[in-house]
Amino acid sequence: MPRFIVRFIKNVLGDNGQMDEICQTAIELDAPNGREAELQAKEDYDLERGFGSSDCL
Template sequence: MSRYVVLFKKDVLGGNGRQIEICQSSLEIDALNENQATELAKKKFCESERLCEWSLHADRVEVRAA
């Protein structure tokens, strides 16, 4: 298994009225590949945030090798 860092990112308006990207959460996941890491991270993110769908708090998911 490999270790991945999965980031949940959202675009919001900053104080100056410009769109900025923020990281809602980051998780370290052990998985066989990036796809599996993404799916496991989505489940953990939903559990930790008490959500039924991860996209309620994030716009996209980014996966990096740790």
């Protein structure tokens, strides 16, 4: 099964007024395809932060 690294990126405004992308977290997992990896990563991310599994989907 393929291994994926899913990154959660957040856009932030820096002190200099420039927009920047920051990686909040990265989750490495096995999934049959990219879409399944995305869904599984969202669920893992939610559970890690104490949200219900359907809160972010």
